[in-house]
Amino acid sequence: MAQFQWPNGRRAAVAFTFDVDGETVPYVMDRERAGERLSFMTRHQYGPNVGLPRILELFDLYEIPGTFFMPAFVAERHPDGVEAIVRGGHAIGHHGYMHESPMAMDADYEEEVLEKGIEVFSRIAGRRPIGYRSPAWELGARSPALLVKHGFAYDSSLMGDDVPYRVEAGGGDLIEMPVHWISGDFPQFGGLFGIQSPDVAFEIYSQEFDGLYETGGIWVMTMHPFLTGRPSRTDLLERLIQHVRERSRVWIASLDEIHAYCREAAVLPTLKTVTTDIPAPRWLRPPAEPRT
Amino acid sequence: MAVSLTFDVDGFTAAYTRDPVRAHERLGRWSEFAYGPTVGLPKILRLLEEYEVRATFFVPGYVAELCPEGVAAIVAGGHEIAHHAYMHENPLGVAPDQDEEILVRGIEALRRVAGVRPVGYRAPAVETRPSTPALLRRHGFRYDASEGGDDYPYLIETADGPLVELPAANGDSQHFAYGQDPLRGTGLASPEAALDVFAREFDATYRRGALFVSVYHPMYTGRPSRLLWLERLIRHMRRLPRVWWATADEIARHCQSVADRLATVRPEVPAARYLRPEPSA
Numbered sequence: 001m002a003q004f005q006w007p008n009g010r011r012a013a014v015a016f017t018f019d020v021d022g023e024t025v026p027y028v029m030d031r032e033r034a035g036e037r038l039s040f041m042t043r044h045q046y047g048p049n050v051g052l053p054r055i056l057e058l059f060d061l062y063e064i065p066g067t068f069f070m071p072a073f074v075a076e077r078h079p080d081g082v083e084a085i086v087r088g089g090h091a092i093g094h095h096g097y098m099h100e101s102p103m104a105m106d107a108d109y110e111e112e113v114l115e116k117g118i119e120v121f122s123r124i125a126g127r128r129p130i131g132y133r134s135p136a137w138e139l140g141a142r143s144p145a146l147l148v149k150h151g152f153a154y155d156s157s158l159m160g161d162d163v164p165y166r167v168e169a170g171g172g173d174l175i176e177m178p179v180h181w182i183s184g185d186f187p188q189f190g191g192l193f194g195i196q197s198p199d200v201a202f203e204i205y206s207q208e209f210d211g212l213y214e215t216g217g218i219w220v221m222t223m224h225p226f227l228t229g230r231p232s233r234t235d236l237l238e239r240l241i242q243h244v245r246e247r248s249r250v251w252i253a254s255l256d257e258i259h260a261y262c263r264e265a266a267v268l269p270t271l272k273t274v275t276t277d278i279p280a281p282r283w284l285r286p287p288a289e290p291r292t
Numbered sequence: 293m294a295v296s297l298t299f300d301v302d303g304f305t306a307a308y309t310r311d312p313v314r315a316h317e318r319l320g321r322w323s324e325f326a327y328g329p330t331v332g333l334p335k336i337l338r339l340l341e342e343y344e345v346r347a348t349f350f351v352p353g354y355v356a357e358l359c360p361e362g363v364a365a366i367v368a369g370g371h372e373i374a375h376h377a378y379m380h381e382n383p384l385g386v387a388p389d390q391d392e393e394i395l396v397r398g399i400e401a402l403r404r405v406a407g408v409r410p411v412g413y414r415a416p417a418v419e420t421r422p423s424t425p426a427l428l429r430r431h432g433f434r435y436d437a438s439e440g441g442d443d444y445p446y447l448i449e450t451a452d453g454p455l456v457e458l459p460a461a462n463g464d465s466q467h468f469a470y471g472q473d474p475l476r477g478t479g480l481a482s483p484e485a486a487l488d489v490f491a492r493e494f495d496a497t498y499r500r501g502a503l504f505v506s507v508y509h510p511m512y513t514g515r516p517s518r519l520l521w522l523e524r525l526i527r528h529m530r531r532l533p534r535v536w537w538a539t540a541d542e543i544a545r546h547c548q549s550v551a552d553r554l555a556t557v558r559p560e561v562p563a564a565r566y567l568r569p570e571p572s573a
Contacts (some may be wrong), residue, residue, distance in 0.1 A: 037421065046442065049441065196485075225388045
């Protein structure tokens with residue numbers, strides 16, 4: 001397969017992205033009792049309150065742009081954080097209102113959440129978001145058409161390639177900026193499977209980047225300020241930025257910028273195009289009878 | 293920077309926390325958790341003495357009553373005894389109107405056994421509720437060490453004056469807790485791997501001049517390989533100059549003396565807005 005052409009002779013693109021989930025997480029994990037769990041909430045407020053400013057400072061130091069996906073509820077609670085992101089020249093994307101998984105909503109409600117988020121970001125960030133990342137990377141088959149209908153131009157939730165591709169839906173399309181668990185901080189630091197050292201995480205991340213650099217892909221790194229904003233992991237992120245910048249032909253950009261490049265007349269036709277069809281199963285074994 | 297080693301001496305209560313119904317018949321599990329205060333704790337105290345480190349021990353009232361010699365040894369070593377509920381009751385599992393009774397039972401047990409009036413509190417499972425800080429102030433507590441809102445100490449506003457918060461983010465349970473019935477933990481990490489996590493976080497905290505409060509359990513860290521781990525960790529942390537090693541209460545007192553320079557928060561959980569309806573089953 002021909003290599004994807006990046007601008008100005010660059011070999012690969014890198015987007016450092018953050019899901020600023022903040023106060024929505026306790027409600028996602030334990031909606032019944034979240035209102036009563038003070039200390040639990042503080043561990044997640046650490047993200048927008050402490051981690052986010054620290055990360056912005058780091059990006060300022062290295063003069064690189066990032067991309068921040070935020071549930072609208074978090075944007076409403078942290079207008080200063082939103083303003084700092086915008087002022088720093090970073091991209092802001094839609095990430096639900098209360099971090100709702102599309103798989104847990106019907107189509108009407110999913111649309112309502114999109115509209116509500118658009119309204120919040122237009123008001124607080126002063127612009128409509130053009131990018132979307134689904135909470136928990138659970139995009140529904142119907143979601144792309146809804147995103148197109150509401151004016152989104154790109155999505156960053158799918159895992160179908162190493163380079164950007166087009167998703168056709170609803171009479172239009174989205175540019176997909178693919179992600180993967182390997183390039184995310186939750187599997188390393190989220191605690192579901194233990195907590196890794198920054199060194200182990202660095203090995204996993206940097207080798208995935210090295211591989212993408214070889215083949216000329218887009219490396220979308222997904223982090224959370226409440227995890228990567230902790231002291232030793234901000235140092236890890238700095239190390240990672242340095243590692244990426246050692247390669248001279250890397251384009252570090254926001255997803256808004258990479259999207260704009262993909263939309264250029266000469267580039268768009270070179271993108272692979274997929275539909276939202278999921279092939280029907282054939283000859284599927286019926287589910288086992290429950291044991292009694 | 294300031295460093296405080298803190299130990300949650302859950303011991304006997306852990307058996308009842310994990311299996312309240314059958315704990316009194318499960319001798320295997322009882323022995324696993326009794327190891328903490330009876331075997332792990334003395335070893336840890338010897339290690340701290342060797343390195344001349346004074347630490348803070350959060351002791352549930354029940355553990356103090358069952359192991360008065362352990363409590364006496366903690367006090368004799370010049371360490372701080374602090375509050376960790378009575379039966380290690382997780383606030384999520386008790387009605388809010390029982391919080392005060394549990395707090396008082398814990399205070400009385402520590403007073404009776406150790407002759408100490410605790411001024412520091414760590415919630416079991418580090419779970420507090422919005423009413424917890426006010427309750428602690430009302431009972432004369434100076435600090436809490438259950439939250440995770442910052443890398444620096446901060447103050448929590450209450451009607452009875454501010455409560456100092458000493459956030460603690462690094463603990464041994466995340467690496468060493470393991471249980472099969474009920475399932476618990478995320479697999480056993482090697483001391484090597486855990487050392488890497490702690491040491492890196494310590495180094496990064498040091499560079500930022502912040503607070504490093506770490507959490508250990510004698511039933512996990514008192515085991516032979518982990519005791520060596522703790523020793524390596526102490527040696528790692530002692531390499532660096534200008535670190536203030538103190539008990540949590542010494543740090544809390546200092547925070548009170550520089551209160552005007554600390555951030556203040558209110559003990560509030562923001563209410564959800566526009567929460568999607570629960571999907572129908």
